[in-house]
Amino acid sequence: MSAVTTKIVEKYTLTPKMDASELSQYTSEFLKNLTDDRKRNQARRCLRDGFKFSSEQVSVIIPNQRGRVNKTKVMHEVLCSAVNLATSDSYQVPDGYQIPDPTPQNSEETIGDLAQRILRDKLSVKDVRVEAYALVLSAPNANASSSRLSRLRRELRNLGASSEIIDATKFPEITKEANEI
Template sequence: MSAIVTTYVAEHKLNKDMSNEELSQHALALLKLLIDKLKRDKGRQRFQKGYNFSKEQAFVLIPYQRICRNREPIGSIAQRMVRDNFNEKEAEAIAKALTAPNHIATTSCLSRLRRELQKLNTPEKIISTTLDEETTCAFNKIQKERREQRENEGIDLPDHFSLKSVKERLDFYDVSNTPDVQALADVMIMLCVHPAKIKDLRISNRGVTGYAKNRDQQDNPRIFRSLKRDEERAKLLLTWIQDAISSGQLRDPGVPGVKWFNTFLKKDRFLPETSKPLFPRYLRKLGVVFAVVLNSAKNLSEAMTIASQALQHSPDNHASLAQNYTIVNYRKK
């Protein structure tokens, strides 16, 4: 490692008086030479002890690489920052190292880093240095464009999955029989749930658990809100589906890569007039729209509140994207 750094410094005439902008131009080349974590750590030490570069300069030259690609977990980076008492400039260097051409990926990484730092009671002045206004603006622009595209396209609703049809089937299902794929789809609509979450949900005392998005997120009960307002009936239908999955009578729709559920939804008799098929992720969106309709929202603000509750978005999330789920074309114009 020392030989690599020594050779590179000599060939490129690096010195501690160079600006961070100049040094950062060498980061990619050094990361390619120092191919694993141990070599990168040793390389930083060589720059500091052998050439009197500051810690900040060392991390500009050899940033934490591929953090968001599961090579170095965000949590461990946050712990190092706290343990080594990073100052504001050093924290900013870490944030820059996380920057990628993909603004959405960058925003996700920086958000996760801030959450981890908050858990470790890091001073706010350090956390704030990881905010990248340019990336945030670019991310917001992308989200706005995608939202406008969804508003223009929407989901074409087939008659088979209209509110009336789904509600009638939910009312008449006999839970003494084995549920089929149709029952699974209707219950998913009823609870506005992802296929992967159907096994984890629990309904009790007007509350729902099992929607927690992140492994470390506290799974507090959230308001029960669905197109089936009878909690006991909704609970009975959910348990019916869960027991069938557990016993193997019904396949698990949450298994990654399964195609049988998609195939079911693409049946000709389910296709709307536009022939655009439904996908499993659309069922959740249909459920949100139905919940808003059945709960008689009086205005847009109330509709978004009901939608967020039906989606079981965290009440602490003040930027809930419920509007992304409420665009359905009842009839193609």
């Protein structure tokens, strides 16, 4: 069995009875200690065969990276960038304006509605960028994020938005991640 896997499982008393959301908090610990594909594959086998975790649980604990950046890490960096953009000294959030909540409770507004609100409220380029980041954060993965941004750009073009506003919704790092998938 994998010594690293055994050490982590025993340290945090992980069991196959735990649900995937509980196990997901230990993903970074495994990825930090399992530095290459061979070690990760060995650890997956150890979790499945030795500790009797299901395949679903194993894929949550040790995601298949396939030579690309961990999606969780990328989305965390996007979230940090959005927060930094909205709270940096060069950009002050106007009084009464809140950064949109990217959670499902806020998902009632369609992308078309968002485009109309951007133009109706005459949002600044920085505000549009924050709104676009919130849209990115509401997506489950980079492909969906890229698709939602493309749809927002199309809606804005159809409504006659300036190219400056449309360009504010472009995030090359999201497009790159979506293309890698």
